[in-house]
Amino acid sequence: DAGITQSPRHKVTETGTPVTLRCHQTENHRYMYWYRQDPGHGLRLIHYSYGVKDTDKGEVSDGYSVSRSKTEDFLLTLESATSSQTSVYFCAISESREGYTFGSGTRLTVV
Amino acid sequence: GESVGLHLPTLSVQEGDNSIINCAYSNSASDYFIWYKQESGKGPQFIIDIRSNMDKRQGQRVTVLLNKTVKHLSLQIAATQPGDSAVYFCADSDTGTASKLTFGTGTRLQVTL
Numbered sequence: 745d746a747g748i749t750q751s752p753r754h755k756v757t758e759t760g761t762p763v764t765l766r767c768h769q770t771e772n773h774r775y776m777y778w779y780r781q782d783p784g785h786g787l788r789l790i791h792y793s794y795g796v797k798d799t800d801k802g803e804v805s806d807g808y809s810v811s812r813s814k815t816e817d818f819l820l821t822l823e824s825a826t827s828s829q830t831s832v833y834f835c836a837i838s839e840s841r842e843g844y845t846f847g848s849g850t851r852l853t854v855v
Numbered sequence: 856g857e858s859v860g861l862h863l864p865t866l867s868v869q870e871g872d873n874s875i876i877n878c879a880y881s882n883s884a885s886d887y888f889i890w891y892k893q894e895s896g897k898g899p900q901f902i903i904d905i906r907s908n909m910d911k912r913q914g915q916r917v918t919v920l921l922n923k924t925v926k927h928l929s930l931q932i933a934a935t936q937p938g939d940s941a942v943y944f945c946a947d948s949d950t951g952t953a954s955k956l957t958f959g960t961g962t963r964l965q966v967t968l
């Protein structure tokens with residue numbers, strides 16, 4: 745998807761374990777976002793970044809942390825995975841609000 | 856397929872007919888609106904956008920209408936095709952939200968032959 749890659753695409757993990765999802769971009773865009781998608785809720789913002797080492801919380805940030813040490817990489821960490829964090833996670837990049845590009849998603853299952 | 860689906864409103868349209876997908880937003884300060892299309896197993900893809908200083912904008916086979924008075928947005932798809940079958944999301948933002956978009960819950964469009 746236009747210079748944005750998410751890894752892994754699928755993951756099954758056990759409750760209580762830490763999990764890290766990676767978003768990599770080749771577009772040199774300033775903004776990067778992590779959303780989760782669940783039935784009945786659409787896409788909800790977890791965290792976003794507006795530059796290297798500059799991040800902020802979204803509406804559903806509890807239980808998640810992020811890091812951005814390089815322009816191209818934005819990592820989402822579930823500190824101790826719970827079943828409620830089973831979801832599809834999407835990363836998005838933009839240079840402005842007019843140019844969101846989404847990755848293909850990561851399907852995470854917490855058992 | 857994606858985890859989104861079981862709780863989505865669904866619009867069924869016959870191939871060749873026009874489709875109208877509606878969306879309500881709540882933020883009176885929103886001044887930018889986008890429609891996205893999401894096919895099964897993929898991320899959302901941009902369709903069309905509109906700024907609050909406009910009421911209507913047309914693209915290829917798609918038109919977005921904005922009614923700021925009632926905070927309502929609609930997406931019209933002309934001559935709907937089987938490839939239009941997907942989930943459609945509206946999103947909005949205001950200038951004070953650091954480029955963050957707020958997404959609606961989505962509508963599933965099913966095109967019947």
